[in-house]
Amino acid sequence: MKINWNYLKLMLLLVLVMGLYAFSNHRSSVKAVNDIDLQFLGDENLYTTHEMVNKLLIQKYGNLKNVPKEKLVLNTIEKVIETDEMVKNAQVYLTVDGKLTSKIIQRKPIGRVEGVKKYYVDDEGRRMPFSKIHSARVPIITGNITGKSLEDIYVILEYINTDNFLRKNIIGIHVGVDGDYQLKFRMENFVVNLGGVENLKEKFNNFMAFYNKATKDKTLNHYDLVSLEYNNQVVCTKI
CATH class of the missing domain: 3.40.50.11690 (Cell division protein FtsQ/DivIB)
Known part of the structure; x- marks a missing residue:
């Protein structure tokens, strides 16, 4: 029986790609938060503080450091930050190096x-x-x-x-x-x-x-x- 080497190479390449994808997804899902970065955008006058926002997060989640990525619900974290009456909008994301970053826009009187x-x-x-x-x-x-x-x-x-x-x-x-x-x-x-x-x-x-x-x-x-x-x-x- 003649072996189709091109077909076999394609199948091996497909298996390899799927394996790498699964490995990458696994590593990404177990990645944990190693730092929290709160950034206030726009107006230099702060009507709330990093400490006040951090307190909201701690009251809701406890310490977020070392929490696996798969357990984070980013849009829920945004809503928690926006419960601060001085906050207009918050966007939260996790960087590739594990930093939980929030960009915060304050309300403007x-x-x-x-x-x-x-x-x-x-x-x-x-x-x-x-x-x-x-x-x-x-x-x-x-x-x-x-x-x-x-x-x-x-x-x-x-x-x-x-x-x-x-x-x-x-x-x-x-x-x-x-x-x-x-x-x-x-x-x-x-x-x-x-x-x-x-x-x-x-x-x-x-x-x-x-x-x-x-x-x-x-x-x-x-x-x-x-x-x-x-x-x-x-x-x-x-x-």
């Missing part, structure tokens, strides 16, 4: 509510508790704060954060009893009455035209109220 209840408003418009380790420098929100006004405030804050001048200079938003919004500027004595949240772009464009002219004329300190609530107008009240 854009406003601070100082009412009966005190909390931040984050960049998704959600309530965010104060951090014990860092205080954000964001506009302070006061006045008649309700669910609707909080939605409007988020719209205002979002717009403010698209403009470098407004972001640096607006330090407060006050909610009036009539549902209008007043802005407090860092270096100026006047208050800006924004009215409602409609036509924000037009209102702020009008304000910047007024501000630049008044700065040039050196008349900014002549006013205590600048109103933007009227259509395509800036109405100023003198001291």
